Amino acid sequence: MTMDTILPTELVEAARKVVEANLAAGRRVALAESCTGGLVAAALTEIPGSSEMFECGFVTYSNDAKLSMLRVSADVIETFGAVSVATAWSMAQGALEASGADIAVAITGVAGPGGGSEKKPVGTVVFARAERGADPGHVVADRKDFGDLGRGGVRLQAALCALELLLPPSDGDDAP
Secondary structure, eight states: TTOOSSHHHHHHHHHHHHHHHHHHHTTTEEEEESSSTHHHHHHHHHHHTTTEEEEEEEOOOHHHHHHHHHHHOOHHHHOOOOSSSSHHHHHHHHHTTTSOOEEEEEEEEEOOOSOSSSOOTTEEEEEEEEEESOOSSEEEEEEEEEOOOOOHHHHHHHHHHHHHHHHHOOOOSSSO
């Protein structure tokens, strides 16, 4: 940790790259966080100048918040669960639609120590990215199984992955 932050240095440095890259690309970003509880937004706002690229963040920890704030369909949550590609994708789309951002990333998962199941054990986290103007049929989402790293460990790894998804593609890259 640095002297002026309570966040891990690794997280702050990843956020710095995201802020600098999106400022250079002229992109504004939004977040829809569940299991990370605002950790990604906290990391971004730790960086001076982030206000020029960070539009907003939604911390939708409960299913009711996902439904009301991000307009995730109750059918999606009932059918696939809160920790699913379908829910993460809906969260990302909802954050994009509710903001003036160019890109939105969503994070939903099981940080532990409880709440896991056989199909979705502790450490299961799902991410999705939505971009304004992109084909809505092209779903950019991924499920990661971090294992039981402890609540803080799962949240940190999830935040780092979410930050990677916020990086603009490099020349020659399709997407991060």
